[in-house]
Amino acid sequence: MTALAANAEPSRWWRSRTVRRFTSHHLALLGVAMITLLTLACVFGPHLLPYDSLYIDLRARFSPPLTGDHYLGTDPLGRDVAARLFMAGRTSMLVAFFAMLLSTLIGTLVGVIAGYRGGWIGAALMRTVDGFLSFPSIFLLLALAAALKPSPAMVTVIVAITSWMEVARIVEAEVRSLREREFVLAGRMVGLSGTHIMFREILPNAMGPIIVAATLTVARAILLEAYISFLGYGIQPPLPSWGNMLEGAQQYLDSAPWLAIIPGAAITIAVTSFNFIGDGLRDALDVRDDRV
Amino acid sequence: MRGFLLNRLSQSLILLLIVSVIGFLVLNLLPGGPLAQFGLDPGMTQDDLDRLKEQLGLNRPLLMQYLDWAWRLLQGDWGHSFRDGAPVLAVIGRHVFATLLLMGTSTAIAIAIGTWIGIRGATHRYSMFDHVATVGAMVALSIPTFWFGLVGIYIFSLRLGWLPAGNMYTIGDGSVLNYLHHLILPSIVLSLVHVAIWSRYMRTATLDAISQDFVKTARAKGLSERRVIMKHVVGNALLPMITLAGVQLPSILTGALVTETVFTWPGMGRLFLDSLGYSDYPVVMGLLMFSAILVILGNLIADIAVAIVDPRIRLG
Numbered sequence: 001m002t003a004l005a006a007n008a009e010p011s012r013w014w015r016s017r018t019v020r021r022f023t024s025h026h027l028a029l030l031g032v033a034m035i036t037l038l039t040l041a042c043v044f045g046p047h048l049l050p051y052d053s054l055y056i057d058l059r060a061r062f063s064p065p066l067t068g069d070h071y072l073g074t075d076p077l078g079r080d081v082a083a084r085l086f087m088a089g090r091t092s093m094l095v096a097f098f099a100m101l102l103s104t105l106i107g108t109l110v111g112v113i114a115g116y117r118g119g120w121i122g123a124a125l126m127r128t129v130d131g132f133l134s135f136p137s138i139f140l141l142l143a144l145a146a147a148l149k150p151s152p153a154m155v156t157v158i159v160a161i162t163s164w165m166e167v168a169r170i171v172e173a174e175v176r177s178l179r180e181r182e183f184v185l186a187g188r189m190v191g192l193s194g195t196h197i198m199f200r201e202i203l204p205n206a207m208g209p210i211i212v213a214a215t216l217t218v219a220r221a222i223l224l225e226a227y228i229s230f231l232g233y234g235i236q237p238p239l240p241s242w243g244n245m246l247e248g249a250q251q252y253l254d255s256a257p258w259l260a261i262i263p264g265a266a267i268t269i270a271v272t273s274f275n276f277i278g279d280g281l282r283d284a285l286d287v288r289d290d291r292v
Numbered sequence: 293m294r295g296f297l298l299n300r301l302s303q304s305l306i307l308l309l310i311v312s313v314i315g316f317l318v319l320n321l322l323p324g325g326p327l328a329q330f331g332l333d334p335g336m337t338q339d340d341l342d343r344l345k346e347q348l349g350l351n352r353p354l355l356m357q358y359l360d361w362a363w364r365l366l367q368g369d370w371g372h373s374f375r376d377g378a379p380v381l382a383v384i385g386r387h388v389f390a391t392l393l394l395m396g397t398s399t400a401i402a403i404a405i406g407t408w409i410g411i412r413g414a415t416h417r418y419s420m421f422d423h424v425a426t427v428g429a430m431v432a433l434s435i436p437t438f439w440f441g442l443v444g445i446y447i448f449s450l451r452l453g454w455l456p457a458g459n460m461y462t463i464g465d466g467s468v469l470n471y472l473h474h475l476i477l478p479s480i481v482l483s484l485v486h487v488a489i490w491s492r493y494m495r496t497a498t499l500d501a502i503s504q505d506f507v508k509t510a511r512a513k514g515l516s517e518r519r520v521i522m523k524h525v526v527g528n529a530l531l532p533m534i535t536l537a538g539v540q541l542p543s544i545l546t547g548a549l550v551t552e553t554v555f556t557w558p559g560m561g562r563l564f565l566d567s568l569g570y571s572d573y574p575v576v577m578g579l580l581m582f583s584a585i586l587v588i589l590g591n592l593i594a595d596i597a598v599a600i601v602d603p604r605i606r607l608g
Contacts, residue, residue, distance in 0.1 A: 131311045135587075137542070227436065230438055231565065246438075257446050260446065
């Protein structure tokens with residue numbers, strides 16, 4: 001955020017144009033509110049509910065929502081769906097958050113080097129990005145997940161490996177256009193090293209698009225984790241995730257539809273919120289919109 | 293035109309080369325490599341595994357192995373399925389049609405509805421319709437396709453009983469109507485995300501076209517607004533959509549694969565999952581490569597199509 005802070009008055013950042021624009025974006029505010037609520041629920045919810053997410057009670061199997069203290073019903077093992085939903089939220093959102101950090105790191109590194117160096121290094125890096133984008137992400141994701149041991153950390157890494165390309169493309173384009181600007185030429189003239197110019201001079205100026213892309217990557221990562229866990233190749237039970245709560249829900253769709261509907265609704269709410277926030281940030285940070 | 297074609301073709305070939313390297317690395321850098329599933333077989337000793345490695349040439353330098361693998365790929369020898377020994381290409385060939393049918397139908401739906409929403413949003417900018425379409429598109433992009441499929445099955449198959457819950461046809465009934473009946477729900481589910489994407493792009497493209505000089509000219513000529521929009525604006529706005537169709541191909545394919553798993557649709561996505569379940573790596577690798585080639589080919593065709601329709605591109 002250094003670039004933004006430098007442009008705005010340092011002591012009154014909350015009055016800057018960026019913040020004003022973001023706070024006048026209603027959907028983005030709605031997104032922030034929903035994510036805040038969801039995060040609070042996932043952090044404190046499990047402590048407030050009467051049941052533990054792993055407590056199995058075979059007498060209470062398939063209780064529909066609002067049965068006694070089971071506000072969202074129970075699953076095929078009689079575990080409380082509400083408790084599992086919040087614990088799963090912790091897993092899913094943490095995995096998505098760290099996958100975003102890692103993929104943004106990879107994408108930024110590749111993008112900065114490709115954009116600044118250009119030439120055959122840049123071409124080779126960007127063709128590699130194209131190559132990764134040619135695979136349907138789900139195939140790549142599932143092939144890696146099936147072969148590697150799907151611990152939460154490994155799922156994070158796999159999701160990051162299949163989602164860094166978008167950031168790399170955005171950063172590369174941004175850096176390529178910044179490379180010829182006066183402040184970079186000036187930096188070169190006074191003898192700053194390439195690494196210094198790339199990461200200390202150019203990168204802060206490309207921060208806006210990176211922040212927007214990172215926000216949208218969280219949304220994407222939640223979807224990807226949910227899908228591979230739904231198929232049984234992601235987060236492994238008994239650790240709940242929104243995706244693996246849906247695993248097996250299809251066979252009970254007729255008799256216990258809440259098992260499918262509730263976790264999916266949570267995923268949709270979280271993903272929608274991050275997409276809203278990303279949209280608001282795009283407006284606020286003046287990022288040119290190539291995607292939509 | 294010739295230079296353009298050669299340029300595009302060589303770019304696609306380079307991309308193909310890179311894709312094959314990535315595919316090969318995925319296969320080899322995985323723990324156990326190509327022999328991974330045999331390592332779990334209790335009937336195999338370490339000596340057997342070493343001997344097999346020797347026989348299959350897996351102890352050679354990685355570069356040699358890659359060249360050998362790529363050469364056989366080029367010749368159409370994609371290996372054999374571990375499950376039934378059938379050639380990988382033949383196994384994939386049996387499942388391509390179902391996937392293409394699903395992709396084609398839902399793309400047609402997405403283009404029809406998305407184009408309409410996009411044009412209407414652009415011509416009635418900032419209207420109620422435009423706002424609802426904008427927010428609706430963002431929500432539609434956020435709904436997990438597989439979950440939307442489950443909800444669709446719950447409502448239309450289980451509660452209302454209007455549509456089948458899965459499969460491509462009823463066994464013993466090969467009529468076209470039966471196929472269509474099975475096609476409705478999965479293709480609508482798959483099209484949701486693409487209606488959203490398509491409508492957003494179409495709105496932007498229409499707005500771009502409306503601000504062009506030739507539209508002012510057309511209006512100045514006294515053409516009716518309807519005619520200006522339909523003929524001059526939409527025609528030009530559709531041009532970039534051809535490129536979009538190419539760019540969207542991986543995501544449509546990904547969506548189709550996801551949809552197939554929920555609807556037990558006998559396409560490549562279903563095959564991929566089944567093969568993963570059996571650790572049938574030759575088929576898994578084959579599908580990985582096949583889908584990437586399909587995507588590269590699709591982009592190439594889209595680029596050529598744009599060049600044919602739009603003379604400006606050929607000059608540039």
